[in-house]
Amino acid sequence: MYPIFKPLRSIFKSYSSKEKKLIIALESIVGDKPYNLDLYKLATQHSSIAKASGFGIKLSNERLEYLGDAILGAVVAELLFQKFPFKDEGILTEIRSRIVNRESLNNLGKKIGINNIVEFDAHKKTSLSHKSLYGDTLEALIGAIYLDKGFIACKKFIIKKLFAHHLDLDEIIKDDPNFKSRIIEWAQKQNKELKFETVEIKTEKNYKEFTSQVFINGQSLCNGFGLSKKKAEQDASQKTCVQLNIP
């Protein structure tokens, strides 16, 4: 039967064949027709092919990526909050960072077929942007869906389409070489107060070396070192796990 409320767009506007291809790809990725196709077209434009607009800004997906990153962060924060009512905020933050880190998002982007819609200049592409091309575009797509369909629909896309089919949450949580979350969990069970402190930041010409210290019930334990605060804390946590026989 012919739909009664056929979108005005499809009556008054005829799409180019490139646009039609994009719509088909989007329907398969998002599971739904776009309302405002322009948003999605912008989401596919990597900065390497950005054209300047009349207002002095480049027309690339970077602003949408910024928005999508924040929306994705909020949705994942709530997902973990609801799924793990008895885990504390330190562990939830830690699990979240394993889901939304650059590598994980890039893999997710590849899995859902972002490679079929992203447009970029292969010659200009640096090795850095290559590592995050699909992940960045995925975030831009999330920004576009949010603006096009609102928070609830965007959340549904992230949880029901993106994660349900392409992310093994249990695997992410189980696969835990992470000493920091081990020690957090241990401290919680033992009812001990745990604190990490960055006690030194050594600035070299091309990098910084961080020194982190673990405190349990106010008493300093192990020092850890690394090129980021996170790595230094991980190192300090590993040493603490060994020293206190934390499994």
Added chain:
Amino acid sequence: MYPIFKPLRSIFKSYSSKEKKLIIALESIVGDKPYNLDLYKLATQHSSIAKASGFGIKLSNERLEYLGDAILGAVVAELLFQKFPFKDEGILTEIRSRIVNRESLNNLGKKIGINNIVEFDAHKKTSLSHKSLYGDTLEALIGAIYLDKGFIACKKFIIKKLFAHHLDLDEIIKDDPNFKSRIIEWAQKQNKELKFETVEIKTEKNYKEFTSQVFINGQSLCNGFGLSKKKAEQDASQKTCVQLNIP
């Protein structure tokens, strides 16, 4: 007229006088009655007075703070995205960090009266947690509003109640003049020893937040925040100029 759909709660449950006080304070802060008061009660519980639940977790507002932080980040991201259609994502990220940094949130928390609802143990409170007590509780309150009333209502609270009345966005955005050079010039004239130190680097996924501290003759003065060392020093310099009346 008697409301037809009076909430079940108000028929079956009588509130304690402490709960009634909290409801009145919440109505003034949030501008709306809570549906699930338990969420808001939890949001007011600082970790210093946290009681252990039967499931091995502490009943404090820290999980709600984690959630509220993510929701606030998303709402501010969109607000700036819409308000500044011609600013690039780097600038938006920078402005966002000026709005949601620890000090700014703490001030906002104080302004809307978080001090009237937060419960904490003044003896256990460390100097660190004091600096963020109101800001952290404000984030927990945002988490509670989100769970209680959903994303749209929570976004409305943040934009219409929190920011519209208590945050001067234009002031935040106004380009800073160079405060660091002012303070350097002043120190030279006054023959004082001036030092800047990066005291903290918080690493997020897509950016780092730097905290810089100004020392004059070895004495620590103001903290500043920013997405680069330079910006954090600029922010710390501005505060020092205000504090010391440096023209």
